[in-house]
Amino acid sequence: MSRHVPKDRGGQLPLFALDRGNRVAALLHGRAWPESTRFPANHGDSHVRTVVWEDLISSSSPLLIAGFSSLGELVHLVSDWSTAPHGRDEECVRIVFGAEPFTSSKHEFRSARAEFTDGARKYWLEVEGVSLRSSAQVLQTIEALERGLLTTRFIHGANHLHAKIFVGEMAATVGSSNFTRYGLGSQYEANARFDSAHEPKRYRELVSIAENYWEAGESWDKELHDLLHQLLRVVSWEEALARACADLLEGDWAAHYLTEPVSTERPLWPSQRSGIAEALWISETVGSVLVADATGSGKTLMGAHLVRAARDRLWRTGRTRRDLTVLVGPPAVIGTWKSEAIELGLMLETVSHGILSRATLELTSDKGRLVRHAQILAVDEAHNFLNRGSKRTRQVLESLADNVMLFTATPISRGATDLLDLVGLLGPDNFEETTLEILNRLDRRRGLGEGMLLPNEVDALRREIQRFTVRRTKAQINEMVDRAPEAFIHPITARVCRYPEHDARIYPTEETVEDARLADEVRDAINGLVGIAQLESDIGVPRGLRSQYTDEQWLRFRIHSAKGLARHHVLEALRSSRAAAIEHLAGTQEAARRFALDPSFKTTNTGDVISKL
Known part of the structure; x- marks a missing residue:
């Protein structure tokens, strides 16, 4: 049996959402959270980065304790910090690097410095890499090292440094967030922030912990300087391909095909x-x-x-x-x-x-x-x-x-069967042979409902249609x-054109007791519908599904779905209007007669389930 394919809030099949992992995010977004200035976390529109970043770039001498995977965000921090005004003459960003938990714990007869440096180099030169778009920030970080505006240390040994502490002059934060794009922006984290004005004792205590790690660390400036130079030269083929795609899709190659309009408003x-x-x-x-x-x-x-x-x-x-x-x-x-x-x-x-x-x-x-x-x-x-x-x-x-x-x-x-009709409009000749084989099988099942499309078939069609699609949310x-x-900028209002932020609110519907009684009466009435008009004359198992259903299973399925479809049609018509409900049950002409509508408003007579029975 096929599984149910989830739909979004608008009832639309998520054409581009193969990932079903948004449930937790939606649940967390609806929960109550403490102030982000006291407990920075990533949920909804709140991000750890918003709070921590401002604390660090506004400080003359910020101090960070983080794993070496934070190097990618460090270059952006140094760039932002370099351009921010500071009130003190002595300025310097300090960071203590610790090893990452995925680093091998196998004991080797090498110095702690060599072992730590090798782990950081392998991670950044062979696994992760820095985006080409960050090249300017990497150069700024190298310059900051050379001018003494950035200094780094590391702690490595049998017991790894795993703390994450971010100290500014006005506040300090400690918690689970590593100084990475995901730790600061999307992963589910928990952190506590101590403001120097409101919680001076805890602020000083956390600063002392960070300073203790700083004093225990060994200088790593030379190794970082060499690593940054290597990052400027090493680019993975994936990164090069991504840059080429960006130039293709976002560049100016199509500009000479665009005709400027007569009016430039x-x-x-x-x-x-x-x-x-x-x-x-x-x-x-x-x-x-x-x-x-x-x-x-x-x-x-x-x-x-x-x-x-x-x-x-x-x-x-x-x-x-x-x-x-x-x-x-x-x-x-x-x-x-x-x-x-x-x-x-x-x-x-x-x-x-x-x-x-x-x-x-x-x-x-x-x-x-x-x-x-x-x-x-x-x-x-x-x-x-x-x-x-x-x-x-x-x-x-x-x-x-x-x-x-x-x-x-x-x-x-309307569901997954719309995929088949999209293929028809886009032109089957443009699709791959393997996809056409799936389409031929699915076409034989057309009209049997969304459940007749197996999950792997829906996903295959969705991915194929993505090749033809431009879609930005x-x-x-x-x-x-x-x-x-x-x-x-809007040419008339001079306002920035953007989609508004949605502020969902709950409001009472204020239905009366009589309204509720009538709704229950309608529900009781439609629950008695059998749905005979929804059944086809030949209820045999379609040829494309004979390997999945016996005659008895198929009959039970069609009887059950006919009942549900009959109830759905009546409720759907009632949600529109009473006239629509009468049209569904007795036809367009009867609806026009009862509600004194112009008979010519619709050229064909539709609905009329009663006469079909």
Whole structure:
């Protein structure tokens, strides 16, 4: 039997969340915590770094006790500390390094200095490494060593130094956090901080402990100086590849394909420029692209620039076979697309979702031909095309476009079966052979519910679709804003454009006793539904699942799921309106009669479960 695939708070399948480990973080975020200035910890928006970092860089002579794995953060600390104003003439950062717990405890006939240095060198030169982006900070740290602004010691022997203490002139912190990116920012840690003004006795006592370790340590300046020089020369192939990818996805290689609009009131944000570059590369590589950035990220403006860039690239590379660029979208956004196209000088044909859905062939023939013969086809609100049985979806699937560009903030809304329909829109020809084999098996099970997709099949499809996808979450876009807020200024309000912080609050619904009684009555009524209308005429085990179910198991499964589906449909309709519930039970015409609705508001009669029975 397949396991349940968790969904996020919006009911959407987490397309990019293969890791199920966010439960603990969510639970901890909802708990009460003491003030971070007294007990620094990593939870929610609170981080150890925020408190400790300020204590250290504002001090003339900070003292740190930490393992040698802290070197990566030390170079950033020295850089920030060097530029911070200090009130004393004698300035120096001191740090006592201890061995890490993963260092071998096997006794060797070598000096403590040689053994410790060898362990630190192996860790930083062979295992971890310092990012190329930190090269400037490494040079600053070397200069600080040479000028006497940084001095280090180490303690090593049979009993390792394992303490973590961070001493500033105003406060000192002790606890579990190592001076690393994870210890300061994400791992679950517990620390205590003593303010020199409010807890002077404990502050002095903790300072004395740190000073004792400092006095017991041996100088390690020369060894650190040599190690830092080696770090400047040694770069792993993974780091080099990562840098190349960053240049590809975030660099300016696609800039000459971007046409500046006639009006410069709304320049592209850095997030949009990098998204266009990534989408253009994906489109060039695999033929189709899914842009699934969060709502409010400016996908329409980004999409217009992307379509124009793709069109120009076809012309420059001599691959234009017909200069026909078509947008399919809901009426509410077509006007915006047209406006952006005019700004960019883009010849763009537009087709409404509704026109493609109309039953009359004459009304759809010309627009259908546009969709079919487009060389570049853009589909906005693409989640409306995840039903391949609908008329509009069939017309998009029959398109002969070389480049298909899908735009939606909710690529998966109904469950794992939406993955199959996404594959159809992106074009099966673009997928790997192994993936196509999975798709063929899954297609034979279509219509059997989300449970018919096994976990490994869902994960395989998700990973494959990621190859076609540009998706930045709200948090990721906010990080881009934080790096360059001046590039995200709104042209009218002059405010920085970023997603707001969510402040969840509980409020009473104030339902009456009668409301609760009616709700219970509805629940009791729908619990008696059997769901016969949800059962197909042939309840035999599908061929693709015969190895997993016997006839009896399959029958029990279908009867149980039919009951649940019947209850779901009624409740879903009631949440919408009473008219929607009547439509589901007795049909559109009966709902229009009972609630005095214009019969022409809907061209087809849907629902009417009672007549089906």
